[in-house]
Amino acid sequence: MKYGFVLPRGDARTAAEYAREAETAGWDGFFVWESVWGPNPWVLLSAAAMATERIRLGTMLTPLPSRQPWQLASETATLDQLSNGRLILSVGLGALDTGWAEFGLETDRKIRAELLDEGLDILTGLWRGQPFSYDRKHYKIRPVKFPFVPEPPVQQPRIPIWVVGAWPFMKSMRRTLQYDGLLPAVKENGKWTENTPEYIRTMKAWIAENRTSDAPFDIVVEGLTPGDNPVKAAGIVGAWAEAGATWWIEALWDQPPMEEVLKRIRQGPPMLAT
Numbered sequence: 001m002k003y004g005f006v007l008p009r010g011d012a013r014t015a016a017e018y019a020r021e022a023e024t025a026g027w028d029g030f031f032v033w034e035s036v037w038g039p040n041p042w043v044l045l046s047a048a049a050m051a052t053e054r055i056r057l058g059t060m061l062t063p064l065p066s067r068q069p070w071q072l073a074s075e076t077a078t079l080d081q082l083s084n085g086r087l088i089l090s091v092g093l094g095a096l097d098t099g100w101a102e103f104g105l106e107t108d109r110k111i112r113a114e115l116l117d118e119g120l121d122i123l124t125g126l127w128r129g130q131p132f133s134y135d136r137k138h139y140k141i142r143p144v145k146f147p148f149v150p151e152p153p154v155q156q157p158r159i160p161i162w163v164v165g166a167w168p169f170m171k172s173m174r175r176t177l178q179y180d181g182l183l184p185a186v187k188e189n190g191k192w193t194e195n196t197p198e199y200i201r202t203m204k205a206w207i208a209e210n211r212t213s214d215a216p217f218d219i220v221v222e223g224l225t226p227g228d229n230p231v232k233a234a235g236i237v238g239a240w241a242e243a244g245a246t247w248w249i250e251a252l253w254d255q256p257p258m259e260e261v262l263k264r265i266r267q268g269p270p271m272l273a274t
Contacts, residue, residue, distance in 0.1 A: 001241045003269030004029030004249045006060045006222070008261060011039060012047040018265055019048035023055040025268040029088065031060040031249065035098035036105065042075045049083035056086050060222075060249060061164065061183065063094020064123075065115035066105050069139070072119075073126035076159055077150040085154035089123075090183060090220075091116065092164030114138060117175065120161070127158050162220055167203055177211050181218030181247075195221065197243035204244030222249035227267030237270045 005027050007018055019030040030048055034041040045057045057079070062072065080087040093112045094100070100107050106115065118136050125132045129152055131143035153159045162181035166172040169187070176182045184203055186193050204219060211217065221240050225233035225248075237248045248270065252261055 001237060001245065001272055002028040002247050003237075003271070004031055004056070004058075004060075004247060005265055005269075006031040006033065006249055006251045007044075008033070008252045008255055009039075010044075010258065012044050014258070015044035016047040016051040018262060019055060019057070020051040021262065021265050023052045025266050026271075027055060027265070027269050029056040029058065029247070029249075031058050031088075031090075034059045034062045036063065036066050036094070036103055037099045042079060045079055045087075046082060049079065049086065054086075056088055057083055058088035058162075059090050060251075061090035061092050061094075061162075063098070064091040064119040065112040066094055066100065067119065069119040069122040070126060070141070073123050074150050076123070077127060077153045080153035080155055080159050081151060083154075087153070087155070088160045088162060088181075090162040090164075090181075091120070092183065113172075120163075120175075120179070123161075124158055127153055160218075162218060165203075167199060173203075173206065174210070177207065177213075180216070181220055182207070183220050197239045197245075200240060200243040200245055218246045219244055220247040220249060221245045222251040224252065225250060225270035227264045227270075230270070233270030234272050238272055241272060 005022050007015060015032060022030045032041045032044045041059050048057055076087060076089055093116060096107055106112055115138055118139050122134055122139060125134060130149060133143050134141040161179040162183050163176045163179050164183045164185055165176040166185045166187055184195055184200065186195050186199050200219060225236050240248060
């Protein structure tokens with residue numbers, strides 16, 4: 001099990017400071033959120049990269065259907081170079097309440113899923129380098145002749161991509177199998193429901209049965225643990241690890257005061273007993 005911390009808010013200076021604190025405290029990953037409109041995550045992560053040496057860096061998560069995939073390919077390749085190969089990219093359809101309708105973006109779920117699939121194709125294609133062309137429903141790209149394109153990412157064959165998979169929807173789940181990790185969401189009786197270790201156990205079994213690659217594959221879960229009670233914290237993450245999760249993301253989405261966020265970072269990850 002690896003342990004990440006997602007910054008609930010803050011600017012680039014905050015990201016740099018808190019990422020440095022997270023690395024010192026033993027966290028494995030430091031993540032920032034991305035919405036349609038808000039602090040630029042790639043500026044925040046660039047600041048964090050300059051302040052750290054070991055910790056993995058990433059978004060939690062990037063709403064790819066709202067982005068121009070070629071721009072995202074440039075940003076991610078550049079950041080992977082800057083961080084010497086420490087980037088993780090998390091992607092999904094995105095939350096509509098972050099400004100999709102207000103900015104005139106596509107809100108239809110089916111079309112957003114198409115944009116997600118095509119965006120992933122373009123990202124991975126551009127990371128491989130030029131010449132690259134693409135001709136599908138939403139995007140058409142001819143090979144770029146302009147010589148000043150980003151160097152390929154440090155990480156090969158690609159920057160790790162974690163993709164939201166909605167259980168038990170097979171089209172969504174099969175999308176995740178093409179990449180490097182699952183961000184699980186669960187819908188039951190027509191309603192989004194809370195994830196549990198039992199669901200993770202079921203999803204892990206399905207992944208083992210349907211995935212053809214033997215490359216590493218992460219199952220990423222998030223939640224809260226008490227930093228002042230290591231035994232209780234270990235018990236919480238232990239249940240998820242036993243079910244098959246490989247990353248725990250500490251997520252303080254209730255927006256506590258920043259001094260409380262920093263305190264939790266300094267308390268360190270909810271390590272399993274060894």
